[in-house]
Amino acid sequence: MTQYLLSVHMGADFVPPPQEQMQKMFDDVDKFNKKLQEQGSWVFAGGLHPAEMSTVVRVEDGKVLTTDGPYVEAKEHIGGFWVIEAPDLDAALKLAAEGSAACGGAVEVRPFQDNPS
Amino acid sequence: MTVDASAIEGVFRAESGRAVASLVRFFGDIDIAEEAVQDAFEVALQRWPQQGLPPSPAGWIITTAKNRGIDRLRRESTRDDRHRQAMLLHTRDEVETGPVDDDRLRLIFTCCHPALAQEAQVALTLRLIAGLQTPEIARALLVSEPTMAQRLVRAKGKIRANNIPYRVPEDAELPDRLRPVLAVVYLIYNEGHVATSGHTLVRDDLCAEAIRLARVLVQLMPDEGEAQGLLALLLLTEARRPARTGPDGSLVRLADQDRGLWDRDLIAEGHALVRACLRRNMPGPYQIQAAIAAVHADAATTETTDWSQIVQLYDQLMAFAPSPVVALNRAVAISEVDGPGSALAIVDDLDLDTYHLFHAVRGDLLEQLGRSDEAAAAYRRSIDLATNDVERDHLRHRLDVLTSH
Numbered sequence A: 001m002t003q004y005l006l007s008v009h010m011g012a013d014f015v016p017p018p019q020e021q022m023q024k025m026f027d028d029v030d031k032f033n034k035k036l037q038e039q040g041s042w043v044f045a046g047g048l049h050p051a052e053m054s055t056v057v058r059v060e061d062g063k064v065l066t067t068d069g070p071y072v073e074a075k076e077h078i079g080g081f082w083v084i085e086a087p088d089l090d091a092a093l094k095l096a097a098e099g100s101a102a103c104g105g106a107v108e109v110r111p112f113q114d115n116p117s
Numbered sequence B: 001m002t003v004d005a006s007a008i009e010g011v012f013r014a015e016s017g018r019a020v021a022s023l024v025r026f027f028g029d030i031d032i033a034e035e036a037v038q039d040a041f042e043v044a045l046q047r048w049p050q051q052g053l054p055p056s057p058a059g060w061i062i063t064t065a066k067n068r069g070i071d072r073l074r075r076e077s078t079r080d081d082r083h084r085q086a087m088l089l090h091t092r093d094e095v096e097t098g099p100v101d102d103d104r105l106r107l108i109f110t111c112c113h114p115a116l117a118q119e120a121q122v123a124l125t126l127r128l129i130a131g132l133q134t135p136e137i138a139r140a141l142l143v144s145e146p147t148m149a150q151r152l153v154r155a156k157g158k159i160r161a162n163n164i165p166y167r168v169p170e171d172a173e174l175p176d177r178l179r180p181v182l183a184v185v186y187l188i189y190n191e192g193h194v195a196t197s198g199h200t201l202v203r204d205d206l207c208a209e210a211i212r213l214a215r216v217l218v219q220l221m222p223d224e225g226e227a228q229g230l231l232a233l234l235l236l237t238e239a240r241r242p243a244r245t246g247p248d249g250s251l252v253r254l255a256d257q258d259r260g261l262w263d264r265d266l267i268a269e270g271h272a273l274v275r276a277c278l279r280r281n282m283p284g285p286y287q288i289q290a291a292i293a294a295v296h297a298d299a300a301t302t303e304t305t306d307w308s309q310i311v312q313l314y315d316q317l318m319a320f321a322p323s324p325v326v327a328l329n330r331a332v333a334i335s336e337v338d339g340p341g342s343a344l345a346i347v348d349d350l351d352l353d354t355y356h357l358f359h360a361v362r363g364d365l366l367e368q369l370g371r372s373d374e375a376a377a378a379y380r381r382s383i384d385l386a387t388n389d390v391e392r393d394h395l396r397h398r399l400d401v402l403t404s405h
Helices: A019-038 A089-103 B005-027 B030-051 B057-076 B082-093 B100-111 B118-129 B134-140 B145-162 B174-193 B200-220 B225-239 B264-280 B285-298 B307-320 B324-338 B340-347 B356-368 B372-385 B389-403
Strands: A002-011 A042-047 A055-060 A063-068 A076-086 A106-111
Touching (some): A002 A089, B005 B118, B100 B118, B118 B134, B174 B200, B225 B264, B285 B307, B307 B324, B324 B356
Antiparallel strands (some): A055 A063
8 A cells, every 4th residue: 555645736826616616616525535534545635725824934054934925936836635545556546536526626646655554 | 509698688688578577576676676687687698608598598587587586685685675575575475476478568557657758658668578778778769878777767766656556457447558558669669760860770679679569569468459550550661661761871752662672571461460450340540550551552653552542541540530740641642632732722721830741741732733932942941840861851852853943
């Protein structure tokens, strides 16, 4: 088994769709999350506030520097993510496709370094 | 028979695809499998010159490599490598590996996994399936050796980190997964087919490797029409190769080729495959392109070529895999049936301004229509865009002939 990060990429200019569409998206993602949990693929997941809500902290020469806003000024930011466990990349890609269909964003699949013990 | 180093090298090259594939299954790791086969090669260099070839070199390589690999893992597992040790325990428990050919097919699908970039797929396939060494692949694909080495390391790293599976896709996924496999083999052939001065020998090797790979695919997947179609297409294209360049290495157009130089054995084999595809009646882009090549091969001259059948086949190809380049080739066939005027009308609608052959075809059609100035301009544009010396010389020659009238 390998753990994968499935991160959802959303445009910075993402405009929330109308209420009904939003609701359908939430429902679809809920359904997908339940499926992940039932089949034992679920490790962790969550949706994030917009990137502009973030704060960057870094330590330089022992001093803490705190800055407002995202680390990278990009056209796209991570809108949410799943951490899943799958037998191989094909299984992970299949789940990523389901996740993408549910949330309507592109999903990046990236393996974790250590196998879960 | 003497067994010298080059003979041993030849045996390993022919067998390494099978051996590596079988060992990847056994060890669960591409690098360990490759190292083990390399170890077996060293052993063969010592033993075979004295003892002669073993009765089954393939079996000898796999057994020897397996033992060397296990020894190596035992030695190295005393280091920090609990991972390898765990794997070794795991593989020791496993029952004997499946048929060797299945292993090779598994490895092809791993090498051509859609999560890998096409250039990585090509490099891995040449290395692991065709058994080429990294410097050979670098030379053949015209990149530096460090670049190629890095590309291979990165690709293998991605396979390992992502746990890209080592298996033949299920039937439902097979058509999608087969497409990049066939595309890689076709690309390898085309890399060799486009004549480039200075690298002729290596490039010829690429054509031969691609045909060998296509044969392997047909042997491993006898029910896949597109695999047969690809092999037929490569054989029929290869058959024309002796006539494709003149004694001075210059390009000879299909219309001007000495068809007596075409390889009749390859044509016969290609034709048999095309007929088998027609009987199966599950056409696809490679099968249709093979059928087009077969129609050309049937004709003694350009004039006696069944161009209307070629147009029909291009219509079919456009339905399966529409692209401006296919439309351009179709237009060439149209010009033989309906004349250059109809063809030019089609060509002028195509969005291919940066493609040198688009301008070459336009130049040819304009020349036939007697519009010499426009034809010359089209040839000049084509010469500017062409990257291949031999093709450029050919176009310059056409321009010279046109403007000297």
